Amino acid sequence: MTCARLGIIPLLGVGALAASVFAAPPLPEGLDLRHVASIAVQSDGRTAAFDTAARQAVRHVCGREHWQGHDAMTVVLSWTFARRDWLEVPCIKVEHEPLKIALNLPVERRHFSLRELSMLEPLQRLIVAADEARHADRPLDALQRQADDVAGRMGALQHFLSGGGLALVPPAGDPNGAYVRLDEIQHRADAGALHAAWTQTGQAFVRGDAVAFDSASRQLGQLLRSAGGAAYPSPTHLAREIHYNRVHPFRWAWIASALAMVLGLAGMYLRRARWDALTVVATAVGCGFFLYGFVLRWLIAGRAPLSNMYESLVMFAGSIGLFALIFYFVFRQRVALTVAAALSAAGLILADVLPLDASIRTLPPVLRNTAWLTIHVLTIMLGYGAAALSMGVAHVQLGLHTLAPQRVAQAKEVLRLNYWIMLVAVIFLTAGIVFGAVWANASWGRYWGWDPKETWSLITLFGYLGVLHARFTGWLRDFGVAVASIVCFQLVLMTYYGVNYVLGTGLHSYGFGAGGLGWIAAYLGVECAVIFGAILRYRAVSARADSSARTMPRVPALAR
Amino acid sequence: MAEAVSTPLFVESRHRSVVRTADPWSVIRTLGSLKAGVTLLVLIGVSMAAASIYEARHGRVAAQVLFYRAWWFNGLLLALAGNIFCATLVRWTISWRKLGFLITHIGVLVVLAGALLTSRFGIEGQLRLEERGMSDAISIPRLVIGIERLGENAPATEVDLPMSGIRPRAGLGRALSATGLDLSLVVDEFLPNARWTRSFEPSATGLAAVEVAVAGDGADPRMSSWLTPRSPSLRLGSVQIELAGPDSPPLPDLPPASTSIASSRGTLTLQVGGSTTVVDVTSSIGKPVSLGASGLSVRITAYHADAVVGPNRTLSSRGDQPNNPAIEFEIVGPQGSERRLAFAQFPEFASMHARTAVYPQVQNAYAADAIDRAPLVRFVPRPGGLEYEVRSTDGRVVRGPVRTDAPIAVQSLTLPLAVRTYLPAAREVFAPSEIARGEEGAETPATHVTFRAGGSQATHWLGWNRPAVVEVGGRSYRLTLRNREYRLPFSVQLEKFERETYPGTNQAAMFASHVTVRDSARSEPLRRTIQMNQPLRYGGYTFFQSGFEQRGSLSASILTVSRDPGKWTVYGGFLFVTAGVVWMIIAKRLGRPGGSPARRESAT
Incomplete structure (x- = not known):
């Protein structure tokens, strides 16, 4: 044990010395990567553009889609053609602080080299323990999970550095066959030409020779395309995917929404009609980007982008903005617009920032070849969007009741808006459950089976129905409806998020990752505090109003 | 102000004037009131939430039995249907404005009716x-006990388990009869998640059984082991625990650590090419012995009577009792010296752990007498009761009568042993016990059943898909707890x-x-x-x-x-609900300008 630890230190010393001896990896600027970008690559069962696969790989290893300002394709080409130079380069992301402390790594550094990490004996032990736990179906503890994550990153880089590379050679003959890597095609007739083009591309890349790289990569692309024949993805399709990667429409959507929120707030403060128009335009631009991204992603994936947490969260957030526009034009309430812009931006930022898998994936069998996926999830997400909007508007109403109790008419207007939004939410939630039932019957043989997701969607619907009906019994008044619609949104969150992450059971668990519980818990805590504070404040305000009403003639109250 | 806000949207004044004297309407109005409806919505919502949380902890079967299929839960749903029905009756007016309300609520009723059809006939x-x-054969997820009379070629009779309701034990104890067979049975116990363990119970004939456990603070009270003549021994660390036959002679003391045994340290036999050299360990420690004509020599460097292997293949001895004799020796020759270890009891150790040999041509074997002085605990069933005998490493035997749960100290165990149960004549029982979800073997139910036929009775534990043959009333039956077929x-x-x-x-x-x-x-x-x-x-x-x-x-x-005979009814209901809601919205928005409650209230 002692010997082993002593053994590492001198080795690390050598490593640190060697780092200065090794050449910095070639990362040439100014090469035209167009031809490389539109090479088709197969990863995880899907045929994607080289650009996409490179971004995926670099994001996996380094945590971002670029590394020190170099774009993903340059990094991947460098991993492929200058393998040795990368052993010492700190490019593997290790973020989890407790893990760094446990491994005795400097906490302030975020990236480490493959050599550094593979010599850490405690890390190896954690990885082995995580592996054993997984095989024994035991839950992994936090450190093991993080170590396992790091192992995945190391493995991905190792794959490139050991000459693995991407599967970019289309299958000969069989259009449904698997793509293979260049080192797996010795027996094929076109192997020689492909290898030659590949080697020339690599040499030109390492030299940074733009002219040679351009002609070699063009040659390589053409050879691969002709090897793939008719089944090779069309240039338009690949170009669309590259365009989607470059533009990041959903990122622009949240920027526009955030801008709309700022404009809306400014408009409220300044009370100018011109600002309202600007808010509408910014919201519309946000919605436009969202719809553009949605359609692009649909075309790229060949199915509606509604199959996993990332895609549904984007739809959830996007639908809030769409509803806000509709409600604005029906009710002319700019409150809804500002609130929706804030919520929509928050949702899209979460989708962008949270460690959700944003790459386009293949579908499990039950989700394939059915229009119900689109219909069911779309309806449900529209319902959730309306529910979120209702929650946001309810906060405005709470604010009016508690902080500006004299603005009664305005509070009534906001309540009316909230009531209508809830009606819309009920319609979409009902339709979503109905479509879900019909789909469940078509693919599982029963329209209702008390699956936790089904149960919670019904609980949510009952919540909103309860609020809408309780309003007529007198159990809930204006303030009560506002509080209840916030509470009902928590039911939505439980259905959308809690069933999969907190209960962790059921059939509806397609493509979900882990995490985010802290955020949700924080939101829940804040919301509880807001409601509690609002109730206390409202009581005080009402008591004051009552006592003043007693001393005043009752006529004005009746007149209202 | 309060009155103004709480005025119902659906004005009930038309009936109100009629109803003051007519009782049936007032009952229906109470049953169909909004307050009852909202209460039911909340109650059902809370029940479903509880059910899903219960399901996450205790599994699907338990949640189905306790909640979704329970009479009280379905009663709540039925009450909701009744509420909607009464509400529809009370507010029955055909007008464009009310049509949405009617269609929606009738739609919900149709959905519930379809669901009833599915659950009854599907x-x-x-x-x-x-x-x-x-x-x-389709397996339907409802628990039944399948009963076959052996020797007859008749299909199995199925008896439903009576478990339902908020307490699954409520159905216990009720007599059930199996159709076609003059056999009645009572379910005494039902475990939704069971683990099967072996235990023993007293019987008139049979062999002795002893349940041994570790006693004292810090011992797990659930951990125990049974010793029977069929599995008479177990090992706890270095301690051997045995159940001896009733006639076995008393355990003798071992001679105290004697010099005669310790003095002989055995022999090391070496083979090179065709020649064999035998080296006496006692006399030649530290002295080189040449190995015939090979030009090699061997030197025994150390002897360990009770060897333990330390880090880096170093040996040391725990004591001078030859429990695990081992030697260290080196082979010296022109290519330098090679260190080797040899164990008398583990001759395969060298081949398992050896590094590359310098002189692979040299084969060695070490032989030495070892005595087993591992501590031994023996239980002997004597006519007067169970007796224990404990022989410690020093060879001395302590004996005495066993009293249940009284600690028996054993040297080299930190906690004392205790006999929890002693049965002079026992019958083996394979019985389940309830376990928490997530443990191994969860989610297979088990039930304990009493059978009566022809004036006699028998009891048995039935496990999930484990057929059991029970003899009662002079006939044999095969019983299985399984899904309905x-x-x-x-x-x-x-x-x-x-x-x-x-x-x-x-x-x-x-x-x-x-x-x-x-x-x-x-x-x-x-x-x-x-x-x-x-x-x-x-x-x-x-x-x-x-x-x-x-x-x-x-x-x-x-x-x-x-x-599913109810499917189309349910779908029809869905269509009604959707159409009704859309109608309501249109009627509210277009039928009356500004027709929201807020506006209307300010108008009233």
Whole structure:
């Protein structure tokens, strides 16, 4: 044990010395990567553009889609053609602080080299323990999970550095066959030409020779395309995917929404009609980007982008903005617009920032070849969007009741808006459950089976129905409806998020990752505090109003 | 102000004037009141939330029994239906404005009626088909006890388990009769998640059984082991624990650590080429001995009577008792010296742990007498009761009578032993006990049943799909706790199961079952392919691809089979609800300008 630890230190010393001896990896600027970008690559069962696969790989290893300002394709080409130079380069992301402390790594550094990490004996032990736990179906503890994550990153880089590379050679003959890597095609007739083009591309890349790289990569692309024949993805399709990667429409959507929120707030403060128009335009631009991204992603994936947490969260957030526009034009309430812009931006930022898998994936069998996926999830997400909007508007109403109790008419207007939004939410939630039932019957043989997701969607619907009906019994008044619609949104969150992450059971668990519980818990805590504070404040305000009403003639109250 | 806000949207004044004297309407109005409706919505919502949380902890079966299929839960749903029905009656007015309300609420009633049809007359189960296998038996997820009278060629009779309701034990103790057999049974105990463990109970005849456990603070009270003549020994650390026969002679003391044994340290035998050299360890420690004509010599460097291996293959001795004799020696020759270890009791140690040998031509064997002085605890059933005998490492035996749960100190165990149970004559019982979900073996139920037939009775534990043969009233019955079985009027054969993956991965892209339906009503067998989202409909039944099992090259496909007479009613209800809600919105928005409650209230 002692010997082993002593053994590492001198080795690390050598490593640190060697780092200065090794050449910095070639990362040439100014090469035209167009031809490389539109090479088709197969990863995880899907045929994607080289650009996409490179971004995926670099994001996996380094945590971002670029590394020190170099774009993903340059990094991947460098991993492929200058393998040795990368052993010492700190490019593997290790973020989890407790893990760094446990491994005795400097906490302030975020990236480490493959050599550094593979010599850490405690890390190896954690990885082995995580592996054993997984095989024994035991839950992994936090450190093991993080170590396992790091192992995945190391493995991905190792794959490139050991000459693995991407599967970019289309299958000969069989259009449904698997793509293979260049080192797996010795027996094929076109192997020689492909290898030659590949080697020339690599040499030109390492030299940074733009002219040679351009002609070699063009040659390589053409050879691969002709090897793939008719089944090779069309240039338009690949170009669309590259365009989607470059533009990041959903990122622009949240920027526009955030801008709309700022404009809306400014408009409220300044009370100018011109600002309202600007808010509408910014919201519309946000919605436009969202719809553009949605359609692009649909075309790229060949199915509606509604199959996993990332895609549904984007739809959830996007639908809030769409509803806000509709409600604005029906009710002319700019409150809804500002609130929706804030919520929509928050949702899209979460989708962008949270460690959700944003790459386009293949579908499990039950989700394939059915229009119900689109219909069911779309309806449900529209319902959730309306529910979120209702929650946001309810906060405005709470604010009016508690902080500006004299603005009664305005509070009534906001309540009316909230009531209508809830009606819309009920319609979409009902339709979503109905479509879900019909789909469940078509693919599982029963329209209702008390699956936790089904149960919670019904609980949510009952919540909103309860609020809408309780309003007529007198159990809930204006303030009560506002509080209840916030509470009902928590039911939505439980259905959308809690069933999969907190209960962790059921059939509806397609493509979900882990995490985010802290955020949700924080939101829940804040919301509880807001409601509690609002109730206390409202009581005080009402008591004051009552006592003043007693001393005043009752006529004005009746007149209202 | 309060009155103004709480005025119902649905004005009930028309009936109010009539009803003051007419009692039936007032009852219906109470039953169909909004307050009752909202209360029911909240109650059902809370019950469902509780059910789903319960399901996450205790599993699907338990949640179904306790909540979703329980009388009280279905009673709540029925009450909601009644509430909606009464509300619809009370507010029955045909007008454009009210049409939305009527259609929606009638739609909900239709959905609930369809659900009732499904639950009463529908069939939903699983059909498991092995490749090339044929079956007509659907397993329906309702617990039954299947009863077959042995020696008769009659199909099994099924008796439903009476478990339901908020307390699953409520149905216990009720007498159930098996149709066609003059046998009655009572379910005494039901465990939704059971683990089976071996234990013993007293009987008139049989062999002795002793339950041994570690006693004292810090011992796990659930951990114990049974010793019987069939499995008479167990090992706890270095301590051997045994159950001896009643006639066995008393355990003798071992001679105290004697010099005679310790003085002989055995011999080391070495073979090089054809020649063999035997070295006496006692006399030649530290002295080189040449190995014939090979030019090599051997030198024994150390002897350990009770050797333990330390880090880096170093040896040390725990004591001078020859429990584990070992020697260290070196072979010296022109290529330098090679260090070796040899154990008398573990001759394979060298080959397992050796590094590269310098002189692989030299074979060695070490022989020495070892005595087993491992501590021994022995229980002997004597006519006067159970007696214990404890022999410690020093060879001395302590004995005495066993008193239940009294600690028995054993040297080299930190905690004392205790006998928890002693049965002079015992019968083996394989019985389940309740376990928490997540532990191994969870989610298989078990039940304890008493059977009565012809004036005699028998009791038995029944485990999930574990047939048990019970003799009662002079006849033998085979009893199985299992899912209800439903026979299709035709058979389905699985020709081939196909699983396609996405190219270059192991992720499933498609499952397909190629099946043949064999029906005596048809002249030709029907060949079809069932896929996800592409079911087979035949004879009123629908077959869905639901899952598969793969064991080696054998694959089995699992199909969900359903027959649902309520489906179209439910769908009709869905249509009503959707149409009604849309109508309500349109009527509210367009029928009356500004027709929201807020506006209306300010108008009243």
